[in-house]
Amino acid sequence: MSDSKIKNMDDFASVSGISRPTISKYFNDPDSVRKSTRERIEKALELYDYRPNFYAMNQNRRLTKNVGIVIPYMSDPFFAEIARNVENHVSAAGFRPIVLGSQGNPDQEIENLNNLRLIKPAGVLLAPLGRMSDSDRIAAFCNDVPTVLFDANIENVGEAFVGSDNHQSIGLIVEYLCRTGEPPAFFEMLTPANPNALKRRSAYVQAMERLGHKPHLIQVKGEGWDFEEIGFREGSRVIADRTLPTDTLLCSNDRLAIGLLSAAYQQGLRVGLGDDCTLRIAGHDDHPFSRYTCPTLTTVSQDYTSIATKAAETLFTLIESEQRAQIREVTLYDGRLVMRDSA
Amino acid sequence: MSDSKIKNMDDFASVSGISRPTISKYFNDPDSVRKSTRERIEKALELYDYRPNFYAMNQNRRLTKNVGIVIPYMSDPFFAEIARNVENHVSAAGFRPIVLGSQGNPDQEIENLNNLRLIKPAGVLLAPLGRMSDSDRIAAFCNDVPTVLFDANIENVGEAFVGSDNHQSIGLIVEYLCRTGEPPAFFEMLTPANPNALKRRSAYVQAMERLGHKPHLIQVKGEGWDFEEIGFREGSRVIADRTLPTDTLLCSNDRLAIGLLSAAYQQGLRVGLGDDCTLRIAGHDDHPFSRYTCPTLTTVSQDYTSIATKAAETLFTLIESEQRAQIREVTLYDGRLVMRDSA
């Protein structure tokens, strides 16, 4: 094992008996060299475990193998899960994922994109903050770097968008709730931070009107991304006030619902479908924790496996084609009703 | 604005009227140049918004400004939060954080470290998987790259360790539980995946013996990191079996407790301190969701703000000193009892 002296590609070319340009070609794309050559390289690779210098490698490449993944909030389990999913696809496709969280901050979001720019990524998968986003600067970024948006759309920004059909999913649960009890009021933040909130609000209103019911928005105060806290605090207030117009609340997202359920529990309200229950609560997203709430949370699951797969695939074909999308494809996946005990 | 033609440091040196080596020095450390020079550079920087090529910049530097942050699991809110904290410190100190999750997989953990190696990081902050970790290879990595361990210790690996004092924190809650009711049984996984589980087990046994009680371990089956699911499934079984030796359960971590609480709720058991309650449940970690469980979860909070700060600071001084630690410092922070309604 004289592997300690392989310091660069030249050294490795010597010991493997292959010329350096071919080695370089191999690392750029193993399938671009003859099969017999590839085998010889890989045999040498096992013996000497050389890996090319990351910085020198990317300096002169037209395109790196880096793919940026930007999500609105790192410690939100929903986004963490979808990021993990996307990351796996990116790795499997031979790219190098770089995951960045914007922590609910538009400035941080732009800074993340600027940092990605330095890394010269082959492409970026961006779940933007949405309403809060600095869309002009995001558009400028998308102009320079092939970017596929997911989770939250910004009109005409990026090469494509992949997400959930909020009208379908909200419609689904509104119909379900109307069919099985009182029409729901919509529990949300007045100035919501999360990406799809406004879409869901209008989807709720439309669904209610379609079914011949009067929409009722309960728009609570609160800033930031501590949705459980807001759901709990404002939920407690709303319940204590006894001003609820209905016994059924549809929350804009599961995290609000989790806080609201906690508030209801502490106020001694029984939540659920039974005769002894005085409140029904439903959410949206099928948050990882929604199956462990008390009672378990009825919600709509987003098909985030499909979303992650489609977003990644779209970017890969874009990267391979080495050109921009002809048309901006928008793919929306249906939500699925997850009936549990809370409504 | 003829800013479009600044392609490299030479161009920027021309337009700013400063020599390239000085510009280079500035980007390496803005405080290393004379104040008047720095101001001239920064004025030019505003006009031309040049940023040095990331790859060329790092290729020949002895030390990059990159700092790796590796955590056991990305979508565990506890780890996501502590990572976010550490990340902020790293950014604030002028370094470039790169956060990687090992997804509970020791191979992935090693791969993360190998990927970091390519990036030639100035240092690494590593929260290892613990028992599952390939400690030999981690030690080999720490030999090459200054690394501070946090959250979970591996004996004599890395330059320092910063974490929680499990004996103190488990002792704290065991004492509390004993003082206010029946001595607790310890609810945990037989082969736990999470880092500190074994430490907590022995801490529980010692605390019980110190207080003159017989320890009782309830070691349930289950693999992987889906702790809520395991807590729920095995909790349901344990409750249904009616073989519980006591009415008080201390869980090895909050995520197990969250599942267990859900199981108790569904079986109609009232959990808490009241006379009408038949079970007390406590956890450990003060998981972000533990204040929204029903009932809210009594637990021990880890001082992860201090842990993150101390770990980061330790690494920074290490990096600045440009040498290895004389002695391997171990810093343990006390847990704090968080009394809520479940016990």
Add this chain to the structure above:
DNA sequence: CCTTTACTTTTACGCGCGTAAAAATTTAAT
């Protein structure tokens, strides 16, 4: 004013690899 010290400029080289072009070689096809 001069000296000391601190900083900047000039000059020059090299890092490790991407990549282009021409020549040499291997493989596939006729």
Add this chain to the structure above:
DNA sequence: ATTAAATTTTTACGCGCGTAAAAGTAAAGG
């Protein structure tokens, strides 16, 4: 076997910046 096509080797240059050494210039201190 002959030709054409595909691949590899040889040779050579450049990317953008780090960095070292020597020479020049500015600031500080008396």
